[in-house]
Amino acid sequence: MRIEFPHFGGSQMREAGDNPKIKFSDGTSYAKTHCLVHKGRVFYYYLDEHCLVDAHAVRDFPTRASSVNMLYRIPAGHVRDPLVVFGAISTIAREFGEGLPLSQPLEALMGRRLKAVDGSYAPTLPPPESREVDLTYVFPERIVSAIRELVTRLADFAPSILSREAMVYAPAVQWVMPRLKLDRHFAVPRAQRAWCIGDATGTTAGVLPAAVSGIVAARDALTQMKGGEIQDRIWGEL
Numbered sequence: 001m002r003i004e005f006p007h008f009g010g011s012q013m014r015e016a017g018d019n020p021k022i023k024f025s026d027g028t029s030y031a032k033t034h035c036l037v038h039k040g041r042v043f044y045y046y047l048d049e050h051c052l053v054d055a056h057a058v059r060d061f062p063t064r065a066s067s068v069n070m071l072y073r074i075p076a077g078h079v080r081d082p083l084v085v086f087g088a089i090s091t092i093a094r095e096f097g098e099g100l101p102l103s104q105p106l107e108a109l110m111g112r113r114l115k116a117v118d119g120s121y122a123p124t125l126p127p128p129e130s131r132e133v134d135l136t137y138v139f140p141e142r143i144v145s146a147i148r149e150l151v152t153r154l155a156d157f158a159p160s161i162l163s164r165e166a167m168v169y170a171p172a173v174q175w176v177m178p179r180l181k182l183d184r185h186f187a188v189p190r191a192q193r194a195w196c197i198g199d200a201t202g203t204t205a206g207v208l209p210a211a212v213s214g215i216v217a218a219r220d221a222l223t224q225m226k227g228g229e230i231q232d233r234i235w236g237e238l
Contacts, residue, residue: 001070001135001147002042002053002172003106004125006118009160010038010066016157024150031146033154034069034174041124042067042169044101050090053101053125053169064121069172070150072143086173089138093171096133103130106166110148117163125169135170185220186213193224 013020013036023032040057042065055067074082093102103125107114136144155162180201181189188194195217197210204210 001139002055002067002169003070003151003161003166004042004055004065004067004123004169005106005163005166006121006160007039007062007064007066008118009158009163010036010068012158012160013066013068013154014038022150022154024146024153026142026146026149028142029073029075029146031070031072031143031150033150034071036066036068038066039063040067041065043125044130044169049094050171050173051094051097051099051101053172063124064118065124067169069174070147071172071174072146090171092138096138097131101125101130102133102135102138102170103127104132104135104168105164106151106162106168107164109135109144109168110151110162114162114164114166116165117160118165121165123165123167126167130169135168138170186217187220193221195221 013033016022019034019036021032021034023030035055037055037057039062040055041063042053042055044051044053046052057063074085079085096102103123151162160166180196182196182201183189186195186197186201188196197213197217198204199210201213204213
């Protein structure tokens with residue numbers, strides 16, 4: 001899910017970092033924040049047949065809204081392929097959304113009355129640009145419960161997140177690409193001098209590992225081009 005709220009909630013969250021990863025464990029797995037966008041807007045896009053939400057900000061056109069993904073990790077030990085679970089949830093979302101993303105006031109998702117904090121705030125993807133539905137029909141109760149608890153904990157230092165004006169959009173997802181079968185050094189099997197690096201591999205799961213995969217592949221490429229020997233100067237620059 002992606003939660004959008006008055007922009008000063010984004011300022012409060014950024015005190016923990018530009019894009020803080022804050023987790024809440026439910027004993028089996030965890031919900032976490034990801035991809036905080038401050039003074040931006042929510043949009044939707046299509047990945048094959050899946051309609052997904054995300055957000056972006058343009059410096060010259062700030063809004064009075066901030067938003068952040070609330071993601072739930074599906075433990076690999078419970079399912080053979082998390083993409084199958086994602087596909088099932090996406091199928092339900094398509095049935096409700098009829099080609100549009102889903103939305104619901106946070107107050108309704110939380111199931112309790114919330115305080116209004118900013119009358120000038122307006123959601124950036126309101127109905128009819130999205131379909132308003134009860135998201136508890138779409139997501140398993142474990143996921144909804146973990147995200148509710150995470151939002152409640154976040155409100156301790158970013159109160160405007162838990163506000164009557166806040167909206168929830170869905171589905172939002174992270175790392176939905178399948179894992180590619182690669183040889184050592186991220187080399188493409190049965191292909192001459194071809195490597196696949198970064199998040200496109202489905203294995204790196206983050207900016208730093210994605211960058212490291214490029215270094216590993218580059219060293220392997222230089223080794224092959226130099227006949228197994230790399231000059232110290234080139235190695236040092238990598």
